[in-house]
Structures are given as structure tokens and as C-alpha cells.
Amino acid sequence: MIDLAAYGSLFLAAFLAATLIPAQSESVLTGLILAGGQPVAALVAVASLGNILGSVLNWLIGRGVERFRTRPWFPASQAQLARAQSSYQRFGYWSLLLAWVPIIGDPLTLAAGIMREPLWRFVLLVSIGKTGRYAALAAGVGALS
Secondary structure, three states, rough: OOOHHHHHHHHHHHHHHHHHOOOHHHHHHHHHHHHOOOOHHHHHHHHHHHHHHHHHHHHHHHHHHHHHHOOOOOOOOOOHHHHHHHHHHHHHHHHHOOOOOOOOOOHHHHHHHHHOOOOHHHHHHHHHHHHHHHHHHHHHHHHOO
16 A cells, blocks of 8 residues: 555656646655665656656647636746747757756647647657656666665
8 A cells, every 4th residue: 555655646746747737756756766665667657657647738738728828727828838839839849858857848848739749749759858857867866875
């Protein structure tokens, strides 16, 4: 039961961290690695999956943004959306490899949905970047412990 709670907490933290909701998943992953109760590869896989699915949620929101853009609960301002679209147009789909970068990554995944990026390419590029980030973090934590 403890493993399920650990994996569930990590998944939720990673999922939320990939959305426009401010959250941290790196500290949760680091704590679980240092605690040593679960295989590091499984922790990286769970964190990656949660983070990728959170980005897919952003992509879906981007796809439907025209319907919701004016709603008061919508998590991004018009200026934020315009900046994200402009950056996405300037750098293209390869910029999705940077979807893991704080501050720019989440709006970038939203912009990809707005720009109608094909889901298969979106998932592929976002997965490479986000899994690579968690793997590098895990390797760094392993080197320190």
C-alpha cells in the first residue's frame, strides 16, 4: 500500500507540474529516490507518464481554447497565449523538446494544441524531453547518494 501511495503521489505531482497549475515534481522524485523504497526506473517512468499526460491535457485545452478563452476560470491570459503562439510559430514543433523547461514549457504545450500540432508528434517530442529530464535528475541524485 505504501508503494501505491508513493507512486500515486509522484504521478499526481508530475501531472500537476505539467499543467498550468504551479507545482513541483522534482522534489517528490528526489525524495523517493533517496528513500530507496522503489526502483529508480519505475519512479522515472511514473513521473514521466504523469508529466506527459499533464502536457497532453494542456494540448487538449489548446485544441479547444477558442471555446473557453473568454471564461473567467481559464488559466492563461490573452497576452500569455499570444506570447506562447508567437514562440511556437518562431521555433516550430522542435521546441516541444523543451516542454520540460520551467515557465516556458507549460504555455508551449498549450500553444501546440492551439496550433493544431499532431498528437503523435506532440507526444513523441514531449516524451523525449520530459523523460530525459527525469532520467538526468535521477542520475544526478544517484551520483550524490
